[in-house]
Amino acid sequence: MRLKITHETAYSYDTPVEALVQSLRLTPSSHEGQRVGDWRILVEGGQRGAAFRDGAGDWIEGWTVRGPIGTVRVSIDGLVETRDTAGVLRGHRETVHPLVYLRETVATKPDEALTELAHSVQAQDTLDLAHRLSAAIGEMAEFVPGVTQSQTSAAQFMEQRQGVCQDYAHALITCARVRGLPSRYVSGYLHSDQDGQPHDAAHAWAEVHVGALGWVGFDAANAxxxxxxxxxxxxxxxxxxxxxxxxxxxxxxxxxxDVRVHVEEQ
Structure with missing residues (x-):
């Protein structure tokens, strides 16, 4: 599939600020599941600084904007060729050891309910366990925009049983780590309409490290x-x-x- 992505984030300040420094993780990496073509990032009034690929294989760019600043826009325009690899991340170059992703964070700290859910799932092997954990989380919650915030933890999501893709990903990461599976959060885009029209599609999911198979993606929100x-x-x-x-x-x-994201098939 050939996907065109446009993504604009506008930052506005009620009182002009002196300067703005940003670190952008906004350039997809090429691997077996995607090949990045023309990809442009523009920060309005900004100056590009250092750029590097981190240990997780992600491309990071530094930008500086000098003020006074009332509004600044970060714009992306790019093309990506994608193909289905059944969720398996192949050909992605990274140096961080998977066991690093057993680390607990505030957003993914397990409570009693999440720990109980994680241990209630029975499976034949590690891959089956990851699939069943994802399914269990998808079945226990309802996708409802606007009821959670960026700071909502997996435990809070579990308590109210409503949320968005970020919350489903946090819950799956938490449960997988409880069962000893390295897991991480993935940000990206999703082309989800069928009529060829642009669609607001910033998205997130989880990746679970499954033995020799490596990293496998699971979108619990979309099953x-x-x-x-x-x-x-x-x-x-x-x-x-x-x-x-x-x-x-x-x-x-x-x-x-103000964030606007569109993904359309070319």
């Missing part, structure tokens, strides 16, 4: 593994660690965001 509709951006311990945009504004102005 599937990533296929040709998915574009993988980057990964981390949780949503905050895998955030596509991180930054710091120098000033006292309150910040507001």
């Amino acid at each position: 599937c593994c990533p296929d040709e509709r998915y574009v993988r951006l980057g990964s981390g311990y949780d949503a905050q660690d895998a955030a596509p945009v991180r930054g710091m504004a120098f000033g006292t102005g309150a910040e507001s965001l």
Whole structure:
């Protein structure tokens, strides 16, 4: 599948700030499931700084914007060729050992309910366990936008049984780690409509390390593994660690965001 992605984030400040420094994880890596073609990042009024590939195989760019700044836009325009690998991440170059992803974070700290859920799942092998954990989380919750926030933890999601893709991913990561499976959060895009029209499609899912098979993606919110509709951006311990945009504004102005993402088949 050939996918065109446009992604714009506008940062506005009620009082102009002196400067803005950003770290962008907004360039997909090429691997067997995707090949990145023309890909452009533009930070309005910004100056590109250092760039590097981190240990997880993600491309990181630094940008600086000098003020005074009232509004700044980060824009992406790119093409990606994708194919279905049944969720298996093949040909992705990284150096971080999988066991690092057993690390617990605030968002993925297990409570009694998550621990009980994780141990209630019986499976024939590790891959089957990962599939069954993903299915169990998908069945116990309802996809409802707007009822959780960026800081909502897996335990809070488990308590209210409602949330969005970020929450499902955190819950699966938590349960998988309880069962001793290295797991991580993945940010990206999803082409999810059938009529060829652009669709708002920033998305997130989890990857679980399954022995010799390596990293396998699981989208508990959609009860599937990533296929040709998915574009993988980057990964981390949780949503905050895998955030596509991180930054710091120098000033006292309150910040507001407007994010627009479209994915369409070419």
